[in-house]
């Protein structure tokens with residue numbers, strides 16, 4: 001089999017004119033100066049166009065749940081390609097998509113009962129908002145349209161998912177955004193937005209959402225969307241009471257609770273659904289990234305029985321869920337999803353995520369010797385830590401050093417998610433002790449080199 005490297009010589013791949021033709025996620029000048037081009041991957045490792053090896057402590061970006069080059073998924077896709085690659089989405093579906101919807105429902109907690117199969121996380125959160133709004137219209141509450149989400153959150157880059165997101169750095173350039181999106185503060189206990197301490201705070205961050213709904217008029221509020229563990233901000237896992245409180249206040253106000261499990265799902269937090277990790281069933285769950293392991297673009301929106309029921313009826317009065325995309329339920333993506341789920345379940349990768357996550361978390365404690373680690377957070381193989389100048393006062397570095405550490409780690413062959421003040425880790429769920437030790441060794445080395453100690 002030929003690889004990209006066979007087609008692009010090193011000289012060509014690093015040629016500025018050649019590289020300038022593609023828009024990437026960050027400043028192209030930086031990319032062109034020091035381009036990272038992966039050409040090959042196996043298990044927990046990538047190789048770039050120059051043959052340099054990287055330990056993937058991020059699953060690409062929380063995607064490669066069952067590892068790179070997974071034989072079972074690849075073989076399933078190859079077989080599917082010989083059978084059916086596309087079915088007409090306007091007229092029906094295909095058996096692979098129906099099987100995947102059933103499998104997801106079977107594995108999901110509570111009475112999550114039906115699934116819409118899409119291509120990416122942003123499509124999933126967009127569809128969840130539409131589902132919530134249409135549900136209320138179908139059930140006699142047409143005025144309920146507002147979506148409440150949290151500052152610091154990321155729910156995607158399409159207009160409505162971006163409107164729900166809470167990162168000014170990514171929103172401002174696109175404003176004005178869609179109307180009907182409100183934001184509240186997240187449960188960042190390490191730096192409480194209300195200046196309080198847990199547990200004497202009585203979870204102001206949660207109870208305030210009820211106050212906001214009340215102040216807005218509950219008859220105008222459709223849904224609350226949260227990631228069970230928030231990614232941006234440095235892997236924000238909420239106090240135990242937080243999600244049960246959200247469940248209760250949403251029930252009280254007839255507001256749908258949406259979990260964005262685009263990162264959290266597919267076993268990442270140590271259970272297939274983060275809803276299981278926290279023992280709270282939302283009305284709608286968005287899945288993406290890890291459910292197809294990166295082998296094909298796939299996402300899903302699952303809803304509970306009472307929500308699904310609202311979309312069922314005589315077409316003369318009920319159009320069903322008015323949401324559709326050309327590539328929804330694509331058989332190649334769906335077979336990738338089925339095979340990935342089989343891998344996670346059959347190999348009990350959730351248990352591995354719990355065990356290896358505990359090992360990684362314990363190892364991160366060892367980095368405290370450098371005096372720059374604040375709080376270490378997360379569950380399963382979804383972990384993050386703050387980088388602070390003074391752990392006692394929580395004072396941040398000025399200028400920040402998070403990017404320096406992350407970039408040094410990359411230079412040392414370790415892929416992480418780095419921000420100015422935090423670093424997050426999310427290796428494939430197949431990761432073993434050897435790779436966990438290597439992640440810790442490379443992090444240790446990178447911190448040491450940046451601090452010059």
Ligand SMILES: Cc1ncc(COP(=O)(O)O)c(C=O)c1O
Pocket residue numbers: 120121122123125154155156157227231260261262263288289
């Ligand atoms: C929590 C969360 N939701 C939604 C999205 C959007 O997913 P996608 O980039 O696949 O559209 C992301 C992407 O990073 C995400 O992290």
